[in-house]
Amino acid sequence: MSVKLSDVIRSIETVAPKNLAEDWDNVGLQVGASKQVIERILITLDVTVDVVAEAVDKKADLIIAHHPFIFNGLKTLSADYQKGQIITQLIKNDIALYVAHTNLDKAENGLNDYLAHLLGLKSIQTLDPSDPKSYFKLVVYAPAEATDKIIDVFGKNGAGSIGDYDYCTYRSSGIGTFRPLQGANPFIGEVDAITSVDEDRIEAIVPEELLKQLILQLKKNHPYEEMAYDIIPLENGKFINQNGLGKIGRLENPLKSQDFIDHVKKILNLPSLRGAGVIPETIRRVALCSGSGADMIGLAKAKKADVLITGDLKHHDGQRALENNFWVLDAGHFGTEKCVAECFKAIIKAGLKENCPEMIIAEASKDFIINY
Structure with a gap:
């Protein structure tokens, strides 16, 4: 293909x-x-x-x-x-x-999410959320026979993605009116005559960074000479944003510290791990940051993680973990990102x-x- x-x-x-x-x-x-x-x-x-x-x-x-x-x-x-x-x-x-690179590290459903799921974490949240995305609702009006095509353009260009679902749109039917003026080349109707048409209102949520390209593609595929559309700013980003560095979640069943070490080695196919700090008896809540994330020791501790898994651990990172009465596991930069x-x-x-x-x-x- x-x-x-x-x-x-x-x-x-x-x-x-x-x-x-x-x-x-x-x-x-x-x-x-x-x-x-x-x-x-x-x-x-x-x-x-x-x-x-x-x-x-x-x-x-x-x-x-x-x-x-x-x-x-x-x-x-x-x-x-x-x-x-x-x-x-x-x-x-x-x-x-x-x-x-860091866009994939920070993305919801990106590398750190993948690593968290690989390790079997549940109730996964972002460890250090970035500023929330700006979202818009894009509303497009089209004749009913063009609705399926418009929805397809929405979906193929990233609109209507909510969690584990895509192509999430809503349509409602009504009657649109317009009058083509001199110089127009109407798809429906005649110049200087008011026309009433059965139309659908099609709407979907769109991240700001995809909005411009989506509108360009819609205009290319819309049957009308002048596409009617509305752009409505939303507050959703404040509530649904999961972009940012690192993840934190819980194991379905708590593990003893040595069993947890064995679990990480098995899942990541590593012969050994390095570690520093104070080892808790039981591991339930796990923070992680692929690559180099030792600077998140304090944040992981504050969010009540039992351990932070990352790579590139240095001498003074280990000292900081010890001073924070916290445990950090170094699975390697390559090990956490392969x-x-x-x-x-x-x-x-x-x-x-x-x-x-x-x-x-x-x-x-x-x-x-x-x-x-």
Whole structure:
């Protein structure tokens, strides 16, 4: 199955819009063109020479990575350096590169949600919520025979997504009136004559970042020369926002601390874990932050977590955990984020459904840190 790269990007950014990313981050399309046709995707945590070689060998058209390959402006593309070699190979083999990083970390149903579900947490909430999204209700008026098409445009462009449901719309019927003026080219009616038409009012909730593109697509597909629509600001974002860093939830059944360690090692397929602080006897409430989240020790403690799971734990992070009478488990940066490949696959499959291209998890994606 082949799709346009723009469709793959839309499926990801419906869940993890770029405006969720931290200011210092660099996300989005880094190599390639959005009109490119994609048949095979290689998914990785990091972009390395070996990962690109695997993409070439497996004839992938697109690499999707979690960590940005290009962070700052490049001063050279010389193949004497690894970055130059990688970019040269990507362009030479017509392989696009797309990155979703902190926007995926912070997104509701993004990486941290995926990790929380993987560990079996229930009643999951965001550990450090970001500012709430702005939501709007978009109302469109159309002749009844066009309603199904309008609803399809709503759904395909991310409108009407509420929790685990999409295509959530409401319609009501009425009579619309209008009079085409001189110079108009009406779909229904005649110039200078008042026309009454059976119309539907179709409405759905839309995040602000998707609103402009949705309206453009609706205008392209609406039968009328001038589409009538209303944009109504909502307060819902204050109540339904779950974007932000980290997650906190509870285990269905409490575990003894050693049993919990074994559980995390098994789920994340890790031979060992590091830890610091004061180990509680029983674990019920669990906080987590994929990658580097030791700065959330205080917040996790304040929200009454029994433990924080993260990576990149440093000496003074351990000291802070001890001083807070709190337990932190270090499952590694790679260990807490390698599940991003399955997370990407799930998001893209949900967005593209039966139009999904082949997706491969990179075998060359490895932990850079080696225990000897």
